[in-house]
Amino acid sequence: MTTGPTLRTPRSQALGLGSAHHGVGHFIVEHVTAVMLVPLGLWGAWVAIQLAGQGYDAAAYWISKPVNAVLLAVLLVCTLVHVKNAMQVVIEDYIGRFVTKAALLLLNYSVCVLAGALGVFAILKAAFSGAF
Amino acid sequence: MTGGIGSPLLWRWHITMATSIFHRVSIFGLYLSALLLAGWLLSLAGGPGSYAVYTGVLGSPLGLLVLFGLTFTLFFNLAYNVRQAFWDMGKGFKLAQANAGSVAIIAFAAATTLAFWAVLFILGVL
Numbered sequence: 520m521t522t523g524p525t526l527r528t529p530r531s532q533a534l535g536l537g538s539a540h541h542g543v544g545h546f547i548v549e550h551v552t553a554v555m556l557v558p559l560g561l562w563g564a565w566v567a568i569q570l571a572g573q574g575y576d577a578a579a580y581w582i583s584k585p586v587n588a589v590l591l592a593v594l595l596v597c598t599l600v601h602v603k604n605a606m607q608v609v610i611e612d613y614i615g616r617f618v619t620k621a622a623l624l625l626l627n628y629s630v631c632v633l634a635g636a637l638g639v640f641a642i643l644k645a646a647f648s649g650a651f
Numbered sequence: 652m653t654g655g656i657g658s659p660l661l662w663r664w665h666i667t668m669a670t671s672i673f674h675r676v677s678i679f680g681l682y683l684s685a686l687l688l689a690g691w692l693l694s695l696a697g698g699p700g701s702y703a704v705y706t707g708v709l710g711s712p713l714g715l716l717v718l719f720g721l722t723f724t725l726f727f728n729l730a731y732n733v734r735q736a737f738w739d740m741g742k743g744f745k746l747a748q749a750n751a752g753s754v755a756i757i758a759f760a761a762a763t764t765l766a767f768w769a770v771l772f773i774l775g776v777l
Contacts, residue, residue, distance in 0.1 A: 554736050556729065568770055572774075573703075575695070575699040578695055579695065591692075595689065598681065601681070609678060610677065631685075638689035640696075641691055641692035641695065645692065648696075
């Protein structure tokens, strides 16, 4: 904020310094992914029951089906977007010190992006390279 | 005011407060579950060897205990999000409804968690 004589209006000096108004978008993404995760999560539980203890061949065969591979990618990415936003709010609520907060926010974002990239790549590799 | 732990909104124990706090806790469970799912996918992409090692760790007594706890937090989070959707529509804010919703969320999470593991037990996976 500049002090002393200036040609800039008070409004122009304040622009950009206040709320970035990103909160609404964050809120909507959080709540839309929450609703999407209801059917996706129940489907995931059903899949877990089918594949648990069935070994590698059963899992490799299952993921070679396009519908399964795509839905699983959607489930993974939706979950990661959801938890990234949720954890961001937790960090912003409880961590006051700027450097600590910034570091944790970066870590949160990086972990989720990396898990998403690795996970989707693994889905594609498993789906395309399965011997079925 | 966030409504989180330490907030003056939570000045005494109440079931809506308990579900609110456990919803925050369940975010950590959901986070860990997402990472475990990504790990499972990597082990699957890695081939039979890595898949056997990964599922062996998850299937160990400690792994199963963690997975059991995660199952509860996931079903809890899912049910809480359904209630949140009603709240977003402006419905369910009456005290009796909020209390009943909180009881329903906990009951749903407990019932589905037990049903999930009962099915695995009946199928002979455990």
